[in-house]
Amino acid sequence: MGKRAIVHVFVAIFFIVAAGCAAMGTARHAYIMKGQILEVDGREAYLCIGSTDGARAGQEFPVYRYVKSQILGETKTRLSPGTCGRGEDHASG
Structure with missing residues (x-):
């Protein structure tokens, strides 16, 4: 060639x-998507994700819990997906 x-x-x-x-x-x-977890209260988490970042009311998100183990180090466990509540449909981007 x-x-x-x-x-x-x-x-x-x-x-x-x-x-x-x-x-x-x-x-x-x-x-x-980018955003933040503002607060966790019991089984509810308050997220700050605007519509300009791609969020919609009623959208489901995968939820992970990070567990620190002395033997394995930090591991990730997937929990059942959560759903955005009605309060988020009033938020703006």
Whole structure:
């Protein structure tokens, strides 16, 4: 394969990767959300996630509990998913 063909292959790969990275902005909210846990009261947790971050009222979130073990270190345990309550549908982004 000549040098020119190798350059064309690398340019094509670059554009494919660049196009994939540009498309990640729209797919980001389907998989990644940012926010904070404001308070935990018994079995209820109050989250601060705005609609601009992709949250909707009634949405379910996976819930994890981190447990510190002296033998294994920090481990992650998945609990049943929780659901946003009605108070969040009045919040703005």
